[in-house]
Amino acid sequence: xxxxxLPLIPGLILGLGGMVLLLIGxxxxxxxxxxxxxxxxxxxxxxxxxxxAAPDGMLFAGLLKTSLFTRFADTMVYLGAAAAxxxxxxxxxxxxxxxFEFPVLVLFAVLGxxxxxxxxxxxxxxxxxELQSLTLYILAASARDSLRSTEAGLKYxxxxxxASGLLIYGISLVYGFAGTTNFISLAAILANGAGYGTIxxxxxxxxxxxxxxxxxxxxxxxxxxxxxxxTPVTALFGTAPKIATMALLFSVMLGPFGHLxxxxxxxxxxxxxxSMALGALAAIGQKNIKRLLAxxxxxxxxxxxxGLAAGTLAxxxxxxxxxxxxxxxxxxxxxxxIAMRRRGQAVETIADLAGLSTENPGFALAxxxxxxxxxxxxxxxxxxxxxxxxxxxxxxGLTTLAVVGVVxxxxxxxxxxxxxxxxxxxAGTPGFDKAAGSxxxxxxxxxxxxxxxxxxxxxxxxxxDAAARALLG
Amino acid sequence: MNQIGFPILSLLTFLPLAGVAxxxxxxxxxxxxxxxxxxxxxxxxxxxxxxxxxxWMAFDPSQGGFxxxxxxxxxSGLDVQYRMGVDGISLFLILLTAFLTPIAILSSWSITKRxxxxxxxxxxxxxxxxxxxxxxxxxxxxxxxxxxxxxxxxIIGVWGGERRIYAAVKFFIFTLxxxxxxxxxxxxxxxxxxxxxxxxxLHTPIAPQAQMWLFAAFLASFGVKAAVWPLxxxxxxxxxxxxxxxxxxxxxVLSKMGAYGFLRFAVPxxxxxxxxxxxxxxxxxxxxxxxxSFVALAQTDMKRMIAYSSAAHMGIIIIGIFTFTVEGIxxxxxxxxxxxxxxxxxxxxxxxLLSRGQTLTLSRLGGLATxxxxxAVFLMLFSLANAGLPGxxxxxxxxxxxxxxxxxxxxxALLGAGGMVLGAAYMLMLLRAVLFDKLSRPELGAxxxxxxxxxAMLLPLAAMVLWLGIYxxxxxxxxxxxxxxxxxxxxxxxxxxxxxxxxxx
Numbered sequence: 001x002x003x004x005x006l007p008l009i010p011g012l013i014l015g016l017g018g019m020v021l022l023l024i025g026x027x028x029x030x031x032x033x034x035x036x037x038x039x040x041x042x043x044x045x046x047x048x049x050x051x052x053a054a055p056d057g058m059l060f061a062g063l064l065k066t067s068l069f070t071r072f073a074d075t076m077v078y079l080g081a082a083a084a085x086x087x088x089x090x091x092x093x094x095x096x097x098x099x100f101e102f103p104v105l106v107l108f109a110v111l112g113x114x115x116x117x118x119x120x121x122x123x124x125x126x127x128x129x130e131l132q133s134l135t136l137y138i139l140a141a142s143a144r145d146s147l148r149s150t151e152a153g154l155k156y157x158x159x160x161x162x163a164s165g166l167l168i169y170g171i172s173l174v175y176g177f178a179g180t181t182n183f184i185s186l187a188a189i190l191a192n193g194a195g196y197g198t199i200x201x202x203x204x205x206x207x208x209x210x211x212x213x214x215x216x217x218x219x220x221x222x223x224x225x226x227x228x229x230x231t232p233v234t235a236l237f238g239t240a241p242k243i244a245t246m247a248l249l250f251s252v253m254l255g256p257f258g259h260l261x262x263x264x265x266x267x268x269x270x271x272x273x274x275s276m277a278l279g280a281l282a283a284i285g286q287k288n289i290k291r292l293l294a295x296x297x298x299x300x301x302x303x304x305x306x307g308l309a310a311g312t313l314a315x316x317x318x319x320x321x322x323x324x325x326x327x328x329x330x331x332x333x334x335x336x337x338i339a340m341r342r343r344g345q346a347v348e349t350i351a352d353l354a355g356l357s358t359e360n361p362g363f364a365l366a367x368x369x370x371x372x373x374x375x376x377x378x379x380x381x382x383x384x385x386x387x388x389x390x391x392x393x394x395x396x397g398l399t400t401l402a403v404v405g406v407v408x409x410x411x412x413x414x415x416x417x418x419x420x421x422x423x424x425x426x427a428g429t430p431g432f433d434k435a436a437g438s439x440x441x442x443x444x445x446x447x448x449x450x451x452x453x454x455x456x457x458x459x460x461x462x463x464x465d466a467a468a469r470a471l472l473g
Numbered sequence: 474m475n476q477i478g479f480p481i482l483s484l485l486t487f488l489p490l491a492g493v494a495x496x497x498x499x500x501x502x503x504x505x506x507x508x509x510x511x512x513x514x515x516x517x518x519x520x521x522x523x524x525x526x527x528x529w530m531a532f533d534p535s536q537g538g539f540x541x542x543x544x545x546x547x548x549s550g551l552d553v554q555y556r557m558g559v560d561g562i563s564l565f566l567i568l569l570t571a572f573l574t575p576i577a578i579l580s581s582w583s584i585t586k587r588x589x590x591x592x593x594x595x596x597x598x599x600x601x602x603x604x605x606x607x608x609x610x611x612x613x614x615x616x617x618x619x620x621x622x623x624x625x626x627x628i629i630g631v632w633g634g635e636r637r638i639y640a641a642v643k644f645f646i647f648t649l650x651x652x653x654x655x656x657x658x659x660x661x662x663x664x665x666x667x668x669x670x671x672x673x674x675l676h677t678p679i680a681p682q683a684q685m686w687l688f689a690a691f692l693a694s695f696g697v698k699a700a701v702w703p704l705x706x707x708x709x710x711x712x713x714x715x716x717x718x719x720x721x722x723x724x725x726v727l728s729k730m731g732a733y734g735f736l737r738f739a740v741p742x743x744x745x746x747x748x749x750x751x752x753x754x755x756x757x758x759x760x761x762x763x764x765x766s767f768v769a770l771a772q773t774d775m776k777r778m779i780a781y782s783s784a785a786h787m788g789i790i791i792i793g794i795f796t797f798t799v800e801g802i803x804x805x806x807x808x809x810x811x812x813x814x815x816x817x818x819x820x821x822x823x824x825x826l827l828s829r830g831q832t833l834t835l836s837r838l839g840g841l842a843t844x845x846x847x848x849a850v851f852l853m854l855f856s857l858a859n860a861g862l863p864g865x866x867x868x869x870x871x872x873x874x875x876x877x878x879x880x881x882x883x884x885x886a887l888l889g890a891g892g893m894v895l896g897a898a899y900m901l902m903l904l905r906a907v908l909f910d911k912l913s914r915p916e917l918g919a920x921x922x923x924x925x926x927x928x929a930m931l932l933p934l935a936a937m938v939l940w941l942g943i944y945x946x947x948x949x950x951x952x953x954x955x956x957x958x959x960x961x962x963x964x965x966x967x968x969x970x971x972x973x974x975x976x977x978x
Contacts, residue, residue: 379617390660394660406656421630
């Protein structure tokens, strides 16, 4: 085979794997959910292995590009999707919504995400974006007998379509004024500055993508969709698509539009400040833990955007480190939410956690670790994410951004602490059912990584540095 | 590797963590686990103390710089190293922590709820505190400094008194808000010097305008930790609501972290700003000594009165540090040690009453001296040491601070000394209300005197208080060289500055 096509193999595995699993599910007489889920996890692992082994290069005359940066982001997406599948297996069975389409849809969503990450042309970007979005709409509504889930799916679909519309409108403006959709040609043209038309186009593109990372003020769908969707889907929403979109934001904004940093930096700063502030303030009053995590994820995206606002190598590295750490914390936290189940019924309010530390110390400690890590308390991993983005922001001269970040961290710590307070200080008998092995595995592995990151930070940081160099190099 | 050939500081820091791992593996019924957790934690902390004493023996007092330095590469992309080292300033604070942790663990004998977790929290706290005093890299320091919050939050919140939740959250948010500003200052310093190595940072000049901002950030974080007035409002709640062993660690060790921060970072790194902030810090210190002493006089609860007295004494320490004289700084350092021991002693005495099921309301106590003579002796000793009686540790620190302050500013010395009179007033009031007067309630007459376990806590503390008071030289000569070097560096940094006239001897 022509080595040029090696980078294509992961995508082929995901696409063909998805179709094969679909056939198995449809043709088999028995329920094949379990087979399909493990098959999908296997496909993700194999795809990840091929993706890591693939060489750098351009595909299809400049439509897709692979580099260390895309491989780094791809790996995070694969990890996130695999964790979501592991969490879904038991949850879907207990909720009586286990269907073989679920893993298949996740595979197609991941395919969309890796196309987004590798996109080197506005057209391939849009195709990946849409493939990902469409499958996620269905996943949000996958508990089809639940009113809340269908509402979440519909809401996500309506607002998501609006975002897609804005994105494609922005792309058409950029194409109309610059005359090309290819990233390299765009970069060459925009190196000499850009007219208002192009700038307006870029703003639309930015808004469309900000929608998907749920940066304030484009976050409105997040709390409702997080709350309504089945929890494993929420866990997926909170991580893989956000990481993919964030990676896309970096490759678009610092690639073709990189020369216009001075023009769009302000927008990113505002998005970042609003997201951090909203994430911190709106979460205080939440009673539902999924809504709390939704607001918390808005806040986290604000911190991650700080690295983009810096627009430097260090900023890119910082955001990549932040996202990787966020991925682990977030999955751990969602595993804990999935384990909140009393007599077969999922419970979701924070008050349900009261007294958990006496009844199930391991569970309580794991959730406390994730909450503390999200609040950014050292020595847990979340602190290092914040340290890197703050230092990138200050080094880029964005002191205001860093100061706002510090203030919102303090406010944010308050509601993370409230969860710990309820578990440790309040009396109660949660009486949760024993969680499935896969859920406990994700919880335990997440807590371990979050705690021990302080001792071995080297590999992740070096990899993120190399990935950032590949993007900006 | 360092002069003794093995990483003693890392061992000191992480030995308690090994204890935590051991406690986590304990299995069996609740009583057995609790008993083994207590003894495991006690043995671990005694092991740390033994190592600490070895460190003291091996320490070379003639050197002003850092000793036993360890360095390992750590955050590769950022050039942050894991660096540890001690000098005369941090040596005794490490020893203080190692000395008080076993006492705090002993003093938790009367707590019965979730012992294993409590012991794990104390060992974690010891790791974080010792690590913080040993850290020679700012990022490492910051991590340990912040991480102290995690076990302390749980100690207050799980094992505390009635308003424990309010106190725990207030403590956490206050401290976190302060330290995040230090984080910004840290990043700024890092960018300025290109490294976070504390030794390099100490010698990196910083523009005076920037120093003012950095000093404000340090004041926000160390001021909260050291409970400098008016950032002290979390203190009465936290001290009042925490269980006795938690209060001991908070008052005796954690409050020293803030003072240590001033001594290690704010003063040597920002000499101009520190000199410019001198009037401010003197004012805060004097207000703390006088105003908080009056507040202490008005307390009706034994624990809260001691808590306020602790905050008042932190004022003396702040005054001492900002005199920038050898006497003042040595006095502050000495006062830190003395205050740690004395306040621990006072809180242990409080715990003795609590463990006998007694209230701490002063009006409902009284006349205990006849029934509990041994107890009365210890309470008297610690109270008088707290008031600065000659022959006890409290006197040496305070007199040194006053002498240092006298060289710089007469009024500060006068008002600071005046505050100590108030200190004597409320301590005597406390003694009268608890030990003398007449028995306010008949059931007080049935109280038993000290038990062996209580002697085990109080005797070492009393012995140390007297040793520090009678022969302070065995401690001061360990930090002479470091403090001298620090004051010299401070004078050199200010050389054309007008403050020169004030700081020269």
